[in-house]
Amino acid sequence: METENKMNLIPKPKKITYGFGEVDASKINWRYDDNIDERIKNAANRIRKSDENGIKVYVKAGKENCESYNLKITDNCIEIASNGIQGVFYGLQTLDQMLKSGHGKLKTCDVFDEPDLAVRGFYYDITRGRVPKVEHLKKVIDKLANFKINMLQLYVENAFEFKEYVGITRPENMLTAKEIQEIDTYCRERFIEFIPSLSTFGHLYDLLQSDRYKNLCEYENYEPKGLYWTEKMGHHTIDVSNPDSEKVIFSLIDQYAPLFKSNTFNICCDETFDLCKGKNKGLDEGEEYFKFVSKIIGHLRNKGKRVQMWADVALNYPQKIELIRNDIELLNWEYGEEPSEEKIKKISDKNVPQILCPGVSSWVGFIMDFNTAEKNISKMSMYAQKYNCLGMLNTAWGDFGGVSPWNGYVYGVALGAEKAWNVSETVPDSDFEDAVSSLVFGIQDWNVIPHMKRVSEVASNIWLNLVRTYSAIKAGNESKSLPEKALLYNIIDVCKDEILFMKKYCNDSSIEDIIAAIWGTKLAAEAFLRLSGEKDEHYFDELNEWFCLYERVWKKESKPSELFRIKDFLEGF
Numbered sequence: 420m421e422t423e424n425k426m427n428l429i430p431k432p433k434k435i436t437y438g439f440g441e442v443d444a445s446k447i448n449w450r451y452d453d454n455i456d457e458r459i460k461n462a463a464n465r466i467r468k469s470d471e472n473g474i475k476v477y478v479k480a481g482k483e484n485c486e487s488y489n490l491k492i493t494d495n496c497i498e499i500a501s502n503g504i505q506g507v508f509y510g511l512q513t514l515d516q517m518l519k520s521g522h523g524k525l526k527t528c529d530v531f532d533e534p535d536l537a538v539r540g541f542y543y544d545i546t547r548g549r550v551p552k553v554e555h556l557k558k559v560i561d562k563l564a565n566f567k568i569n570m571l572q573l574y575v576e577n578a579f580e581f582k583e584y585v586g587i588t589r590p591e592n593m594l595t596a597k598e599i600q601e602i603d604t605y606c607r608e609r610f611i612e613f614i615p616s617l618s619t620f621g622h623l624y625d626l627l628q629s630d631r632y633k634n635l636c637e638y639e640n641y642e643p644k645g646l647y648w649t650e651k652m653g654h655h656t657i658d659v660s661n662p663d664s665e666k667v668i669f670s671l672i673d674q675y676a677p678l679f680k681s682n683t684f685n686i687c688c689d690e691t692f693d694l695c696k697g698k699n700k701g702l703d704e705g706e707e708y709f710k711f712v713s714k715i716i717g718h719l720r721n722k723g724k725r726v727q728m729w730a731d732v733a734l735n736y737p738q739k740i741e742l743i744r745n746d747i748e749l750l751n752w753e754y755g756e757e758p759s760e761e762k763i764k765k766i767s768d769k770n771v772p773q774i775l776c777p778g779v780s781s782w783v784g785f786i787m788d789f790n791t792a793e794k795n796i797s798k799m800s801m802y803a804q805k806y807n808c809l810g811m812l813n814t815a816w817g818d819f820g821g822v823s824p825w826n827g828y829v830y831g832v833a834l835g836a837e838k839a840w841n842v843s844e845t846v847p848d849s850d851f852e853d854a855v856s857s858l859v860f861g862i863q864d865w866n867v868i869p870h871m872k873r874v875s876e877v878a879s880n881i882w883l884n885l886v887r888t889y890s891a892i893k894a895g896n897e898s899k900s901l902p903e904k905a906l907l908y909n910i911i912d913v914c915k916d917e918i919l920f921m922k923k924y925c926n927d928s929s930i931e932d933i934i935a936a937i938w939g940t941k942l943a944a945e946a947f948l949r950l951s952g953e954k955d956e957h958y959f960d961e962l963n964e965w966f967c968l969y970e971r972v973w974k975k976e977s978k979p980s981e982l983f984r985i986k987d988f989l990e991g992f
Contacts, residue, residue, distance in 0.1 A: 427520040427854040429566055429833050430840035432490075432513060438527030440494045445523035446473030447497075455480060456504045458608055459511070466515045476514075480507040486569075487533030490514060492525050506533075508610050509567050516565070516858060536803055538774055538810025539839035540570030541832060542616070545594070546578045547651065548821015549977040553598050557605055559825065562859070564609035566836035570812065571606055572616040572685055577625045581671055587629045592978050599678045607680060614727070615675055616685035619668045619715055620657060621692060626667075627655035635664050638697040645890035647984060648819045656693035659711040660702075669718050682724055685750070686715050689729030705736035709743065716746050730766060730773065737765055744771045750812060752776035756794040760802060767806040774812050775803040779831025782818040784882035784943070785936035787828035789875045793847055796831065800838035811839045819886045820985050822939060824932040825976055830855050830868060861929055870917050874937050878910040881943045888950070889991070901951050907944045914941035932972040938965050942989060949992040962989055 447467040451460060459478060467473070476497040485503030488510035499510035513532065517525055541563055545551055551559070563571060577588045580595050594602075606613040627636035628643070636655050643650040657664045676684055688708075695704040716726050730749040733740055740749075749766055751773045753759055758777070766773045777799035780788035796813065803811050813835030815828055833855050837846055852868040860867050881902075888901070914937050921934050942965060945958055966986050973982050 427857045428516050429854050430837040432530045432532035434531045436529045440527035442525045444474050444525045446470040448473040448475045450475055450477045452479050459507055462508055462511050480504045490530035492527050505610050512565050534840045535842040536810040536839045539568050540812035541568050542572045542812050542814040544574040544817035546574055546576040547817035548981050550578045550592050550980045551977050555976040556602055560605055568836050570612045572614045574616055576618045581674055587625055592980050596678055603679055612681050614681045614683050615679045619686045620688040621690045623657055624651040624655050635661055637693040644894035649890040652818055656691045658698050659707050660699050665714055684719050684724045685727040688712050689731050691732055705739055709739050740769050748772045750774050750776050754778040756791050758798050763802050763806050772809055774809045775799045776812045776814050778814045779828040781823045781828035782816040783880045785822050785939040786871055786875050787831050788879040789872045792831045796834050796838055800842045804842045826932050827936045829859050874917055877913050878940050885943050907948050910944040911941050935969045935972050946992040
């Protein structure tokens with residue numbers, strides 16, 4: 420990576436050679452090749468409207484499938500060129516970030532850039548906790564495109580207006596067919612493939628717990644014992660021996676698939692925890708798994724679709740992967756600090772296409788686990804390159820209520836984009852933190868990331884542990900040992916410090932969701948203290964005050980969804 424001047428760019432270009440001049444690009448006069456793709460013109464006009472008095476920017480695109488580009492800034496003009504329109508689009512994104520970083524002033528330079536990984540995706544859970552508003556999704560897509568991410572998937576169980584979910588999920592908490600198509604068009608305009616992702620085997624809790632479809636559950640007459648969040652995580656798997664099961668799954672697919680321009684469909688089929696443990700007890704789990712998966716694959720293949728699915732269950736039966744290897748791309752996920760290379764090699768040895776899926780650790784609390792995510796994403800990008808994987812799909816799950824706002828883990832999204840583009844780059848570092856703080860949060864005079872990291876360091880899993888502990892108590896199981904009180908008091912003190920700091924240095928609403936997230940972390944520690952027998956008489960007053968802020972920032976991004984469960988949970992202590 421050759422750079423001489425610090426500039427806030429995500430991802431960093433492969434090579435920048437700076438000159439000695441400076442150009443005023445506050446006004447731009449766009450000049451295009453004949454027959455340029457309208458998407459390129461639209462992208463350029465989103466950066467700056469064309470002005471005949473501005474510096475001339477020549478945009479040249481070939482007809483190849485190409486993501487590399489050259490960007491040249493001279494004293495009297497700018498040129499963006501690529502052998503493909505997608506490369507030109509990425510050159511425009513770099514120019515956009517340069518203009519923001521330099522406030523319209525540009526250093527003369529030569530840029531050459533290209534990605535290391537072909538697939539650079541983001542996977543967004545919109546089912547567990549939060550169902551985002553379309554307006555928020557568009558802001559997310561804009562940011563993904565600016566980071567040169569080229570694939571988006573939304574995790575869906577009951578967050579779409581399937582006819583099967585009428586009366587189960589409230590209409591205001593679902594995305595509609597019209598909204599999905601609107602998102603699809605918005606993604607295509609920004610060179611992002613929008614791939615449908617639907618739970619079709621396990622993780623069908625709301626469907627299979629309903630009176631209408633509980634006969635299709637692997638466990639007969641299942642009675643939940645723990646909290647909704649932990650029950651939804653651990654159950655339900657569909658009954659593979661009931662012929663009505665495939666009819667329901669095929670119906671869900673048939674309603675959803677036609678809304679997308681992509682010819683790929685992610686059937687999920689992960690974590691089938693209950694398979695062959697209830698009605699089908701005694702049958703071979705691997706045999707039943709692949710038999711049902713093959714039916715789903717066959718149904719989609721008849722529609723001309725290529726299938727993706729999570730790799731976790733298939734990896735338990737590597738010899739059976741041969742049954743489906745010609746029809747799938749396996750999504751191989753690992754979320755720990757030291758992801759398993761063996762799992763990746765196992766699929767590579769079978770010559771099955773795979774996409775590696777790290778995670779932003781958004782599901783552990785109100786703020787992501789920075790340490791785990793940084794190590795996980797960096798290692799998985801290296802493995803993706805080493806094993807010639809198709810690329811990387813960075814995941815943000817909403818387990819345990821989806822309590823983290825988008826800004827609580829957008830750092831991990833940016834890091835995934837950076838590492839998919841530049842696998843061998845030594846990041847994250849302070850320059851990368853500055854870039855995220857500037858390009859994402861719009862903060863120029865101080866860096867918000869170290870303050871978020873400080874909270875994460877002392878309280879990375881506090882919410883996850885609180886939910887699991889309380890759920891175990893509710894289910895009548897022996898609870899885990901409670902955190903030491905000294906640790907909890909330290910979390911509270913750190914959160915207090917950071918809330919005061921952010922309120923002092925931020926007079927606008929750009930990080931009020933981060934303030935709400937840190938405050939929520941503090942309340943989680945206080946809830947643990949209450950479990951330990953320490954009852955602060957002001958807890959409920961503070962909870963109500965916090966929830967007023969948290970509800971406001973939640974509703975900026977999301978439909979009401981399961982917001983009520985978070986307050987109900989914290990009121991239980």
